[in-house]
Every structure is written in structure tokens, then in C-alpha cells.
Amino acid sequence: MQFRDLKEQYNVLEKDINKAIQSVLSKCNFISGDEVGELEELLAEYVGIKHCVTCGNGTDAMSMMMMAWDIHEGDAVFVPDFTFFSSGEIVAHAGAVPVFYDVELETYNADINSLENAIRLVIEEGNLRPRAIIAVDLFGLPANYTDLERLAEKYNLRILEDSAQGFGGKIGVKRAGSFGDAATTSFFPAKPLGCYGDGGAIFTNDDETAKYLRSIAVHGKGKVKYDNIRIGMNSRLDTLQAAILKVKLEAFKRYELYNVNKIAEMYNERLKDIVTLPVTPEGFYSSWAQYTIQLNSSGQREKLQQYLRKHNIPTAVYYIKPMHSQLAFSRNKEYVECKNTEKLCNTVLSLPMHPYLSEKDCDFICMNIKRCLLDS
Numbered sequence: 001m002q003f004r005d006l007k008e009q010y011n012v013l014e015k016d017i018n019k020a021i022q023s024v025l026s027k028c029n030f031i032s033g034d035e036v037g038e039l040e041e042l043l044a045e046y047v048g049i050k051h052c053v054t055c056g057n058g059t060d061a062m063s064m065m066m067m068a069w070d071i072h073e074g075d076a077v078f079v080p081d082f083t084f085f086s087s088g089e090i091v092a093h094a095g096a097v098p099v100f101y102d103v104e105l106e107t108y109n110a111d112i113n114s115l116e117n118a119i120r121l122v123i124e125e126g127n128l129r130p131r132a133i134i135a136v137d138l139f140g141l142p143a144n145y146t147d148l149e150r151l152a153e154k155y156n157l158r159i160l161e162d163s164a165q166g167f168g169g170k171i172g173v174k175r176a177g178s179f180g181d182a183a184t185t186s187f188f189p190a191k192p193l194g195c196y197g198d199g200g201a202i203f204t205n206d207d208e209t210a211k212y213l214r215s216i217a218v219h220g221k222g223k224v225k226y227d228n229i230r231i232g233m234n235s236r237l238d239t240l241q242a243a244i245l246k247v248k249l250e251a252f253k254r255y256e257l258y259n260v261n262k263i264a265e266m267y268n269e270r271l272k273d274i275v276t277l278p279v280t281p282e283g284f285y286s287s288w289a290q291y292t293i294q295l296n297s298s299g300q301r302e303k304l305q306q307y308l309r310k311h312n313i314p315t316a317v318y319y320i321k322p323m324h325s326q327l328a329f330s331r332n333k334e335y336v337e338c339k340n341t342e343k344l345c346n347t348v349l350s351l352p353m354h355p356y357l358s359e360k361d362c363d364f365i366c367m368n369i370k371r372c373l374l375d376s
């Protein structure tokens, strides 16, 4: 059994993917081929945002927004303590200070009170200029943007939606990628919509921002490539990846997103009295980048993980460490305590989750979880 079965996905889509790749090979338009622009239009339409600018990966996408908003030394950007390293790394990379805030135990997303405390403490201290909130759609569930936008307005901050894991999620009819002042996503192979290498995208309604992003993606180009009007970077989605993503987006829209939600329901039903389940609030829809349960202790988690491994069931721990405990951030000041994150790092376990997981496999996983936790 696979944790995320990319081979099975390829088996199903093989004919179309091979055809798409072959078409790029025959044209040899490897950089900025037609498929890139076509994909950007499809993505913008799906998310419901005016501009989609693709780039090299999800980390670059966020870095490019730090540049677009001119975030630099002396600025504070608020980042969840429970997330992938990138979400904070790009802030430090811009020369600014990531200030970590806690998440909720139920949704794994922003704890609004913790975030507001962090903002207040930074303002009271007066050393840093609060500029932006990074909100992460962790494990596929959109963060609570109603509350986040209220805070952002109150303290005059921008919101960057880190939707690397959230593509396909929704609040009501509004899609992930359309929240905040701009949003980014990643097409790393294991993400909800993944390509066959690295890839990323930025979503914005702002014409000027889109224009700026297209410039910095290609060495700060002006009217033409060899006219350089600012310092930029080299970050593009290549044509092969765009061609592959066009095929995968179709499958994602047709049945993959629906399937992962069915599987999440199966897990919920079978595990509801056994472990702590992930909570999807009323009106929210997840793209299930991960299906993550909580155990009672790190000991119980270790025991379960070993038991499942023995039965050939792969699991993973996202994430083993709070951001504030990462060595790379050891010189950062802690403004608020992040007790929930500390607890989650010791107790979470992500189970196999992908659109091609069968009900039989789901039964087998849940039966083994029950055996391990109930029969001993």
C-alpha cells in the first residue's frame, strides 16, 4: 500500500499524460510554451481569481509575494507555528522576522486569539513593523478567513494565503486560492494537485501585482527579456509540467477531489470512537492533502505507527517540530506560547490518503488501528 499512490494515478491517466508530454517533445517549446498560459487560464477560472502566475515551486511563489509587497528588514510577518518550514523560511529570506502564532487543536489552522496576541505584543514592543499574516490551509482545509480578514483589517495587515496544501478546498462556494490579498500554491508531486517535479503558482486579482510577478519571475524583465528593470529571479513552471498539470487538473475536477472527500468520510465513520478525528467546520470543504488523526500521547503514536508498518501500512508525522523549535529559528524571539502546536507535534499521525485508495484498503487500515489501540 502507498501513502499517496502516484503510480496508480499514472496508470489511470497514462494515455493522456504520455500524449501531452509527447506533444511538448515534438514542439520543443520547453520554456513558456503555450501550455503554460493555457494552464494559467484554467487555474484562474477554477479558483475564481483574475490572474494566475505560475512559477518554479510553492516556496518561490511565496517569496515572490514578499518581494511584491516589499517586505524587508524590520518587518514582522505572522506565521503559524504548525506548518511546513517554507511558510516561515520565506519571511526570514526576505530579511523580515517571522513571528509564530498557535493553531487550533481541532482544525490545525490559525488560532485567532493567539494571532491577535502576537500582533499586539509586536506593536507594544515597537521594534518591528507588522506587515502581513501568512495563513496556511493546512492538510487541505482552508483557514478561517472570516476571522483572519477581520484581524487584518483591524491592524492594517495583508494576508497571504499559503494554499500549497489547500488547492481544491472551499468555504461555501469560494475556492482556496481566492482568500486574502494574494494566494500561493505548490504543484510538488504529493500535493492535492501535483506535477512530475517542482511547480507553483500565485493567484491575485490585482493587475499591477500580476505584471510585477511576471517580471520578477524572469530576472526582473522589462518590455523584453534582455531589458532588466529590477532585480528578480529565475522561477518558471516549465512547459512539460504545465502539459502534465492540464491532464491532472481535468481528473482532479472530474473525480479526484470528490474521491478524497469520500475516503475522508469513510475514515471518519470507522475511526470516530477510536481516535481524535480532524474537524471540518460547517460550510468548509477540504482537499485532504493529509488525513491526520491525533493519539493520546507520543508513546501511543509510536506504538501505532510501528504496528501499522508491520502490516505494510505507511503513515507519516506532519510535523515533528513546531516552527519555533527549529534550529534555523533558534534566534527568533517567541512572542506567544504555542501549546497546541507542541501537543500536536507529539500526537498527530497522517494516514494513507489519495484519490485511488480503495474502500477495502481503508477498511484494512481502520481494522488494524482498532486492533492496535483496542486489543491491548
Ligand SMILES: *Cc1c(COP(=O)(O)O)cnc(C)c1O
Residues within 6 Å of the ligand: 057, 058, 059, 060, 083, 084, 086, 087, 136, 162, 164, 165, 185, 186, 187, 188, 198, 199, 200
Ligand atoms: C509544500 C509546501 C510549501 C512549499 O511548496 P514547494 O513547492 O515544495 O516549494 C509551502 N507551504 C506549505 C504549507 C507546504 O505544504
